Amino acid sequence: MEARMTIANGVLSAVGRTPLVRLNRLSPHAELAVYGKLEGLNPGGSTKDRPAALMIRRALEKGAIDRDTVIVESSSGNMGIGLAQACSYHGLRLVCVTDSKTTAQNISILKAYGAEVECVTTPDPETGELLPARLKRVQQLLASIENSWWPNQYGSRDNSDAHYQSTMREIAEALEGAIDYVFCATSTCGTIRGCLEYVKAHDLPTQVVAVDALGSLIFGNTPAKRMIPGLGAGLRPELCPIEMVERCVHVSDLECVVGCWRLVRSEAILAGGSSGAVVSALARLQSEIEPGSTCVLLLPDRGERYLDTIYSEPWVSAHFGDVAHLWEDAGQVRRRELAEPVGV
Numbered sequence: 201m202e203a204r205m206t207i208a209n210g211v212l213s214a215v216g217r218t219p220l221v222r223l224n225r226l227s228p229h230a231e232l233a234v235y236g237k238l239e240g241l242n243p244g245g246s247t248k249d250r251p252a253a254l255m256i257r258r259a260l261e262k263g264a265i266d267r268d269t270v271i272v273e274s275s276s277g278n279m280g281i282g283l284a285q286a287c288s289y290h291g292l293r294l295v296c297v298t299d300s301k302t303t304a305q306n307i308s309i310l311k312a313y314g315a316e317v318e319c320v321t322t323p324d325p326e327t328g329e330l331l332p333a334r335l336k337r338v339q340q341l342l343a344s345i346e347n348s349w350w351p352n353q354y355g356s357r358d359n360s361d362a363h364y365q366s367t368m369r370e371i372a373e374a375l376e377g378a379i380d381y382v383f384c385a386t387s388t389c390g391t392i393r394g395c396l397e398y399v400k401a402h403d404l405p406t407q408v409v410a411v412d413a414l415g416s417l418i419f420g421n422t423p424a425k426r427m428i429p430g431l432g433a434g435l436r437p438e439l440c441p442i443e444m445v446e447r448c449v450h451v452s453d454l455e456c457v458v459g460c461w462r463l464v465r466s467e468a469i470l471a472g473g474s475s476g477a478v479v480s481a482l483a484r485l486q487s488e489i490e491p492g493s494t495c496v497l498l499l500p501d502r503g504e505r506y507l508d509t510i511y512s513e514p515w516v517s518a519h520f521g522d523v524a525h526l527w528e529d530a531g532q533v534r535r536r537e538l539a540e541p542v543g544v
């Protein structure tokens with residue numbers, strides 16, 4: 201029997217409780233039970249809806265902000281959009297500090313929600329990274345705007361709490377704690393910290409694998425140009441649970457792209473670049489994982505915001521050369537090849 205639909209009281213009540221989907225086709229020859237958590241089905245389109253809604257709700261409850269407060273945050277994408285959604289819902293003004301790598305589409309989405317957008321174009325002279333320059337601009341705005349408040353997604357425990365209280369809890373409850381691996385893309389490290397703390401507090405037998413970008417500085421890598429938004433950071437965030445992370449896989453931009461192609465061609469899930477990263481990280485570790493293991497892939501956002509990059513032939517060939525054969529290898533599933541009946 202179909203589960204009864206519940207009615208959400210306002211859009212923020214619809215954040216979370218995203219589907220956990222069994223992925224049977226991604227690794228058909230590995231004897232693993234693989235699941236994907238479809239975070240792109242949050243109303244603002246990504247996993248960041250969870251911390252954004254919680255940070256604003258708690259700040260209102262604690263009286264750290266009031267209806268006249270101006271929220272100022274640095275984000276080039278999903279957190280900005282999650283905050284824009286939460287601020288619009290609560291009638292708050294948001295100034296989002298983006299940078300020259302932020303896509304035109306994300307800027308349009310932010311503006312559609314009513315956010316004001318500031319764009320930083322000059323990297324920090326010391327590191328050559330845009331993130332420290334964005335954070336400096338946030339500090340200038342906080343100093344110049346009266347009654348302004350910075351959620352600080354890179355340091356706020358509400359960011360990681362959101363994933364402790366909802367993302368990881370939902371997974372653990374759905375699989376009754378029997379989870380061997382969770383693959384988690386990292387940027388602010390809110391997701392991975394929340395998941396790790398939940399695993400520890402509930403004594404689960406789960407290894408949470410950090411999936412970071414090659415060239416990101418979170419886990420002490422050599423800095424390098426990165427093109428996939430939402431994955432990696434140009435510094436180690438305050439939230440980074442470095443002492444708790446047992447395993448980290450660094451993935452290249454091309455691996456992110458190919459992981460996305462595999463996900464859409466084998467499982468019909470159109471997802472963003474960091475989802476491709478976790479798919480490729482699983483492929484990398486697959487041969488070391490004991491048969492029979494249960495692996496959960498956190499899929500942070502949807503693919504529509506990447507149509508001009510990851511899913512664009514001209515963009516891909518401009519950056520990676522002729523990799524058309526990799527599309528072929530991504531393997532479209534044909535009906536006749538399916539071992540199990542096709543669900544309707």
Ligand SMILES: Cc1ncc(COP(=O)(O)O)c(C=O)c1O
Nearest residue numbers: 386387388389390391430474500
């Ligand atoms: C698409 C995407 N994937 C992964 C992440 C990483 O999540 P976290 O910031 O919790 O480390 C982000 C964060 O912005 C994101 O936007």
